[in-house]
Amino acid sequence: MLLRGIAGLIATLVLWTAIVFIFQVPSFLLPGPMEVLNRLVFLFENAKLLRHIGVTLTEIVAGFVLGTVIGILAGVVFARLPRVERFATPLILLLQTAPKIAIAPLLLLWLGIGPTPKIVLIAIVTFFPVMSGMVTGLRYGEGSFRDLAAVLKLSPWQSFWHIELPSALPAVLAGMAVATTLAMTAAVIGELMGANEGIGYLLSSGQENSDTSVVIGMVLLLSLIGWAFYEIIELIRRRSLGRFQLS
Amino acid sequence: MEFLVSQSERMIDIAGVHKTFVADHGTVTALEPVSITIKEGEFISIVGPSGCGKSTLLRLISGLDQASGGSIKLDVSGRKRPVGFVFQEPVLLPWKTIIDNVRFPLDTSGVSRAQGDKTALDLIKMVGLAGFEKALPRQLSGGMRQRAAIARALSDDPPILLMDEPFSAVDLLTRDNLNDELLRIWQSTGKTILLVTHSVEEAAYLADRVMVMTARPGKLKCIHNVELPRPRGEETKLDPAYHALVAQLRRDLRTPAGEAH
Amino acid sequence: MEFLVSQSERMIDIAGVHKTFVADHGTVTALEPVSITIKEGEFISIVGPSGCGKSTLLRLISGLDQASGGSIKLDVSGRKRPVGFVFQEPVLLPWKTIIDNVRFPLDTSGVSRAQGDKTALDLIKMVGLAGFEKALPRQLSGGMRQRAAIARALSDDPPILLMDEPFSAVDLLTRDNLNDELLRIWQSTGKTILLVTHSVEEAAYLADRVMVMTARPGKLKCIHNVELPRPRGEETKLDPAYHALVAQLRRDLRTPAGEAH
Amino acid sequence: MSGRFSAAVDYTLALAVLLFAWWFATGPMGLPTYLLPSPLRTWNALVTIALTGELWRHLGFTLQNIVLGLILGCIAGIAIAYVMTRFPKLAVWLDGPLVILQTAPKIALAPLFIVWFGFGVLSKIVLIFSLVFFPVFVGAVAGFRALDPKMKDLSKLLGLSSIQRFRQIELPAAMPEIFVGLKIGAVQALVGAVLAEWMSGKVGLGYLMTFASATYKTPLLFAAVLLTVVLGLLLHVALTILERRLLSWKGAARG
Amino acid sequence: ADKVVMQIDGAAAPFYAPLYAGVENGIFEKNGIEVEFIYAAAADILTNIAAGNVDFGFPNGDAVVAAAANGLPVKVVHTTYQRGIGALLAKADSGITGYKDLKGKKIAVTSLASPNYLQLQVGLKLAGLSLDDVSVEVVQTGAIVQSLQAGQVDAIVFSELRKYNLEADGTKITMVLSNDFLPSFGNVVVTNAAKLSENPDLVKRFTTAVTQSYEWVIDGHVNEALDIALDKYAPTWPKDQKGILTTAFEQTFVPTVWQSPLTKEKGLGAADFAGWQKNADILAEYKVIDEAPKAEDFVVDPSTIGQ
Ligand SMILES: Nc1ncnc2c1ncn2[C@@H]1O[C@H](COP(=O)(O)OP(=O)(O)OP(=O)(O)O)[C@@H](O)[C@H]1O
Ligand SMILES: Nc1ncnc2c1ncn2[C@@H]1O[C@H](COP(=O)(O)OP(=O)(O)OP(=O)(O)O)[C@@H](O)[C@H]1O
C-alpha cells in the first residue's frame, strides 16, 4: 500500500514538473520540484530543518492524541446523552468555526507562550471529526448489539470497550483520517500566532520573504507528515476491520 | 392453571402487560394484556402465529423494551444478570471468534480466562461446533451461527433463559440433540426457561406448560399443562398423551383461522 | 435418477462443482464435488444437516460465489435476471417500506409504478402482510420479514427460484399456506425451484426430487424421486407413499450419525 | 415535533450559558475589551453594521460562497469516493496524491490560491471546496466500504445497473458516514470562507474580521466571529434535521 | 539576567540583523537581559503586549497608533525606525513612476484597514486623483508580492523592504516612498504601559541594548551583522541576496531609516513626538481610527525612561 502510494506520489511529481515545464510557470507562482528540493536541502544544511520538523511533529502527535482521546470519550457521552450533545454543540461549533487567528491572543493569554497553545489548538480541531464519527458510529450502529449489551447488563465501560468502540471503529477512523488534515492546518496556525521554530514558522518566514519555494517545501513536508498519519490510521483500520469486514 | 404459588416460588410475575408500537403507518398492538405467573424452574413453551407478539413478550420480560402498561416482576434478587437471551436472529459480535463470542458473557463478569475457555469449549462441543472455535461468525452457516448464540446464552448460567426460536435454522437431528441437551441442562440447573418455537412437537416435548397465542392483535389464547412424565426422552414421543397434546396445539393454532389467508 | 434429458429441457447443469473456503483457522471444505442436472420446471428440495453446504450450493448456482472447481450452466439465455433468491436471513433494504422492498426488483427493471404496485400488493397479501405495506423492515417480526423477502423474490417472476429455508421462521399454519401458494405459483408459471429446508415433510410435499446431503465434508448423499401425484394438497399428506418418503428421508438424515454429538 | 422543540430549548439554553460565561469573563473577571469585548459591546457593534446595511452584504456574500463550496465539495467528495471504492485499482493510484493534497495545510496555500485563481469568487470557492471535499470524501469512502455484503449479494442478483445500484443501495446505506463527513465539511466550509476572505477581498465576514482585527475594533471582530458561529449552528441544525429525516429508518438509539 | 520575550513583526528576516547581532555580541547580556524572539503579525503583537503575553514587541508604527487609539495600554519606548517604510511599488517596465500614473490601474493593498490603504488614498489625493480613478484589490501579505509579479495588479502599496526581494528575483522596481508625503514609523519597540511604570529599569536596559545593537551595525558592521542574521536567525533567506541586502542597509537603512536629524541630537530611538502626532492625526482624518491619540500618551523617548 505504501509502495503504491509512493508510485502515486511519483506520478504527481512528474505531473507537477510537466506543468511547470510546459506552461513555463514562473517560480514565484509555482516552483518546480527540483527547485523546492534544493531549498529543502538548503534548509536542511543551514536552518536545522530536522529540529523544526521535530518540534512540529511533537506538537502534532501530542495534539492529535489528546484530541482523539477526548473526541472518543465525548462521542460516547454525547451518543448516550443527546441532551448533553445538544448542549455542548454551540460551544463546540464556536471552537471549530471561530477563526483561530482571532482567538490566538486569548489562547496565549490562558496557556502561555510555548508548545501548549499549539497542542491545544491541534487537539481542538482533531476533536470534532473524531467525536462526530464516534457519535454516528454509536447512534446508527447495529441495534441488536445494544440489546446484547443490555441483556448482559454490561457496565458502561464494558459495553464501550467490547461493543461500542469496535462497532464505531470504522466511523471513528474515518473521523481520525479527516482530523489528520485539520491537524496539519492547526499546526501552521499555531506557529503563526507566535513561534520561533517549527515547520509553520519556517513557512511564515517563507511567506514573509515571498519565497514560494520555501512555502511549497514546507507545505510538502506537512503533507508528508499528514500522509504518514493517514497511512497509520489506514493500517489500524485494515488490521482491526480486516478480520470482520465481510467483503 | 395454578394461581396459588407460594411467594418464594414465583420467578416471573406478569400482570396485565401489553405493548403498542407507534409507527408512521399507524399504531400496532403487538400484545394485548397478558397475565401469567411463572414458577422458579418452570419450562414454558410459547407457540403462536408469526407476528403475534412472542418476541415482544420475551423482550418485555428481559427488560429490553418497556411495556405500554401492566407490570412484570422478576424474582432474581441479587443476580446481576438475571436473564440469558437467545435472540431470534443470532447476534454474534462479528469481530470476535466463536470461542470469544461464547466466552463473552464470562469475560465480562470477571470469570478467569482459563475457566471461561473451559466452559466455552464444553458448550461449543455440545452445540456441535467443535473445530470452529477460531472461526469468525461470517465463516459459519446460518444454523451454526444460531448454535453459537445458544452456547453463548448458556455460558454464564443465568437463572432465567429466554429463547426465541433457537432451533429454527438447524436440522432435525441436531434439533433433537439440542432439545435433549437443553432438558438435561434445565434439569441439572433448575433454570426457568421460556422458549418460543413454531414446532408444536418441540413445545410439547420440552415444556411444563405451553402458552398458545393468537395473532392480530397478539394475545394469550390459552395455556396447556403438559402432564407428561419427566425425564422425557424417546419414550415420550411414543406416549399417546404427547400426541394428543400436539394435536390439540395444532388445533389451537388453526382456529380461529390464522391470519395468512 | 434421470440422466437423459433433452438438451432444451435442461435448466441447470451442475458438474463436479465443489467449494473450499480458506479461513484463518484452516480450510473448510464446504462442498465436495456435486453433479446434478435439473430440468426446466423441476421442483427440487434440498435437505441436510446444518453446515453441509446447502446455502453454499445455492450461492454457487446463483453466481454469487465462485466454485473452487467444476462447472455450472444455467439455460437462461437472454434473461437479465435468471434467478430469484430468498436468502437464509431476510435481506431487506432497511430504508424502504415493505411495499417498496417488494416492488424493488420491478422498479429496477423498468416496470411502471402502477403495475409494480399492483403486483407487490397482491404478493404482500399472499404472504399475509396486508396492512404492513408502509411499515419499515425493523417494525416487523422475524417471520414477517422473511415473508416480505419471499414476496420480493417472487415479484419479478424469475424462471429459477432459489429458496434458502424460506419458511423456517413462520408458524405451521402460515407455512402450510405458503407451501400451497408456492405450489400454485410453480404450477402456473413453470418455474424451476430449488428449496432448502429442514422439514422433511415440506421437502417431500413440495418436490419432484429431494436431494439429501451429508455434513463435514458436505456432499450429496442421494437423490429421491418423489412420485406423489400432482396437484398435491391435503390428500397428499394422507398418502402412505408420502409418509414412507418422509420416513426414508428421516433415516437418511440420521445415518451416518449426524455431527452434533 | 416535540423533540425538535426541546432541541431548540437546549440550544438556546447552551447559548445562554455561553453568554453568561462570556459576560462573566468580561465583567467580573475583567478581561479588557481588546482581548474579549463584553456581549453588550459586541451586540452594539453588530447592530451598528446591521443598521447601515453593511452586514447583510457581508453575510450574503459569505453564505453564498459557503453554500456553493459545500454543494460542489459534497458532490465531488461522494462521486470520487464512489469511483474509488468501485475501482480499487484507481484508488491505489489516487490515494497517495489525494491525501497529500488534502493534508497540505490550506492556510498556507490560500495565498497561492489567490495568485493561481485570481481575486474573484473563484479562488474562494476553490478554497472552500478543497476544505469540504476531504471530510465528505473520507466519510463516503467509509460508508461505501461498510456496505453490508448481503446488500451486495442482492444488487448482484438483481443485476442492477451501476446507477441503480448507487442510487438505490449504496448511497442510502452509506448515508450515516456521509453525514459525518458532511457535518465536518459544513464547519470546514465556514472556516474556508472566512479564511478566503481573510486572505483577499473586500466583502464577507472574513473580510470584516481582518478589518476589525487590524483596526483593533475587537467588538466588531467578535460580532463577526459570533455571526460565523451562529451560521455554523444553523448549518449544523439544518444538517441534523436532514439527517434525522433521511436516517429515520435506522431507528437511531436515543438516550 | 532577566528573561524577556520580544515578538517581532512577520518572521525572522535579515532586516532585523542589528537585534540578532546584539544578542550574538552579548550586548543584551551586558545589559542584564536574556531575550527570546518570537514572531507574529503586527496586530497580534500589540494584543499580546496589552495582554501581558509578551514583554516587548517590534511592530509597525501605524499598528501602534491604531492600538493606542483603541485604548490598548501600549507604549512605544524606542522609535527604532525613524521613518515609515511603506511604499508604492510597481514594475519598472509598467511606466508607472508615481501616483499620477495610477489612473485606471489596479492596485493591491493588504487590507482596507491597513496603513497601505491610507497611503494610497493620500498619495492619490496629492496627485489629484481619488479612489474612484483606480481599482483596489485586497490581498494578504503572503500573496501580495506574487500578485504584482504575476501581473495580476499593476502596483502594490506595501513595504519598501519588498523592493529588495523583487530585485533579487530580477524584477526592476519603481518605488515611491510614502513617508515623503505622510510621516510614519516603521518597526518600533513597544511594551506594556504597566510594565513601563512598574519596571522602568528593565525597559531602560532593554532599550539601551537595542540602541547599542543598532549603533554597532551603524558603526560599520553591516557585513558582520548580515552574516549573523543569515547564518543563525534567518537561514531560510537565500544567501545570494546578501549583496542586495548590503546595498539596502548601507544606502537606506543606516543613513535614513535608523538615523535621522533627531537621532543625531538625541540618540537612536528618539521619539519624534510631532511626527507621531501627525501620523495619528492623518489616520484619524482618513477614518482609519476614530480619534487621534495624543503622541505623548503612547510614545516615550528612551532617554526619559526611569526618570
Ligand atoms: N419496533 C417495532 N415497531 C413497530 N412495530 C413492531 C416493532 N416490533 C414489532 N412490531 C410489531 O409487533 C407485532 C409483534 O411482533 P413480534 O416480533 O413480537 O412477533 P412474533 O410473535 O415474534 O413473530 P415471529 O414469529 O414472526 O417472530 C408485529 O405485528 C410487528 O409488526
Ligand atoms: N465465508 C465463509 N468462509 C469460511 N467458511 C465458510 C464460509 N461460508 C460457509 N463456510 C463454511 O462452509 C460450510 C457450509 O456452509 P453452508 O452455509 O453452505 O451450510 P448450510 O448447509 O447452509 O448450513 P445451515 O443449514 O446451517 O444454513 C460450513 O462449515 C461453513 O463453516
Ligand SMILES: [Mg+2]
Ligand atoms: Mg419473533
Ligand SMILES: [Mg+2]
Ligand atoms: Mg444455510
